Amino acid sequence: MSNDALRAIEFFSGIGAFAEACRHGPISIVAAFDQNHLANHVYQTNFGLAPQRRNLESIDARDLPEADLWWMSPPCTPFTRRGNQRDDKDPRALALLHLIDLIPEHKPAYLLLENVAWFRDSKVCARLHEQLERCEYTCASLNICSSRLGVPMLRPRFFILAQRDVSTRQAENTGRKAATICDGIAEPAAMVEKKSLCTFLDDERNMSAALLESLLLPQAELERYKAVLNIVDPQDEEAYAICFTRGYFKCRKASGSLLQMQEGGIRFFSPNEILRLLGFSSSFTFPESMPLSVQFKLLGNSVDVRAIKLLLQPLLS
Numbered sequence: 001m002s003n004d005a006l007r008a009i010e011f012f013s014g015i016g017a018f019a020e021a022c023r024h025g026p027i028s029i030v031a032a033f034d035q036n037h038l039a040n041h042v043y044q045t046n047f048g049l050a051p052q053r054r055n056l057e058s059i060d061a062r063d064l065p066e067a068d069l070w071w072m073s074p075p076c077t078p079f080t081r082r083g084n085q086r087d088d089k090d091p092r093a094l095a096l097l098h099l100i101d102l103i104p105e106h107k108p109a110y111l112l113l114e115n116v117a118w119f120r121d122s123k124v125c126a127r128l129h130e131q132l133e134r135c136e137y138t139c140a141s142l143n144i145c146s147s148r149l150g151v152p153m154l155r156p157r158f159f160i161l162a163q164r165d166v167s168t169r170q171a172e173n174t175g176r177k178a179a180t181i182c183d184g185i186a187e188p189a190a191m192v193e194k195k196s197l198c199t200f201l202d203d204e205r206n207m208s209a210a211l212l213e214s215l216l217l218p219q220a221e222l223e224r225y226k227a228v229l230n231i232v233d234p235q236d237e238e239a240y241a242i243c244f245t246r247g248y249f250k251c252r253k254a255s256g257s258l259l260q261m262q263e264g265g266i267r268f269f270s271p272n273e274i275l276r277l278l279g280f281s282s283s284f285t286f287p288e289s290m291p292l293s294v295q296f297k298l299l300g301n302s303v304d305v306r307a308i309k310l311l312l313q314p315l316l317s
């Protein structure tokens with residue numbers, strides 16, 4: 001780690017969208033936490049760092065290393081309609097509520113959070129804001145959809161950025177000029193030219209027969225679920241994929257788009273295609289032995305790497 005690297009903790013690290021965004025410095029991840037050992041295996045394979053398999057609901061403040069930045073992408077189910085929007089009453093919100101309680105003991109210079117749009121109006125979000133205000137943070141929030149980042153995919157997400165007074169520990173410890181992350185941050189105004197969907201796809205002629213066969217939607221299922229499937233034609237320059245969820249590949253309804261194949265037939269997107277749409281680099285890989293169903297579940301949980309880079313821009317430059 002270089003001396004002037006910002007030290008970050010990646011909470012709810014999954015496959016490491018945040019680590020991917022920080023791949024080329026100057027942010028150094030000093031710890032990552034996730035209770036899912038499969039996600040942790042993927043993370044370690046790609047980034048070298050082994051995430052700690054801990055339940056964050058009960059982690060002790062003393063078990064968290066000193067860090068300048070906390071990145072959090074907690075479970076979104078407590079805030080979604082599908083999860084009945086139980087908000088702070090949902091046990092899956094407990095880990096985030098606990099981390100909110102730990103903020104005064106650590107007061108990282110920067111705190112960033114990602115979640116679904118419904119989070120904005122939740123009691124948990126209100127509690128986070130109260131705590132940040134009490135600890136004298138400046139906050140900003142915004143929605144970013146992947147489609148605004150030049151990607152033919154609809155993945156709307158809500159982000160909170162918080163920053164303590166600019167003359168904080170980060171500047172003192174690292175000698176770096178403290179960057180401002182909250183000022184002037186705004187929803188990107190479709191500023192990037194949109195790439196067409198086919199630029200993110202594998203060449204089916206080079207895909208293994210076994211993979212193609214696993215991705216193929218059986219004809220009987222196509223007929224049964226036709227009304228609820230979102231099938232996109234890669235030749236259509238205007239095509240957008242809809243958000244891939246953790247239920248993709250398992251659940252047919254509203255869990256992500258399927259593809260019209262060049263040679264006929266309908267198939268699921270491949271994990272590599274979803275990785276590209278999420279902005280992961282080509283060096284990111286899943287362990288070969290990992291079942292497709294697990295890869296899709298982990299991908300559905302992840303975050304658009306470009307959105308994270310956009311938020312971190314003042315710190316990355």
Ligand SMILES: C[S@@+](CC[C@H](N)C(=O)[O-])C[C@H]1O[C@@H](n2cnc3c(N)ncnc32)[C@H](O)[C@@H]1O
Pocket residue numbers: 012013014015016017018033034035036039054055056057073074075076095298301302303
């Ligand atoms: C929305 S996903 C975040 C995924 C991650 N940002 C990525 O890039 O893949 C939430 C993650 O939090 C983890 N998680 C949920 N509850 C947890 C808890 N109580 N303690 C630790 N990890 C938890 C899940 O295993 C999952 O990987």
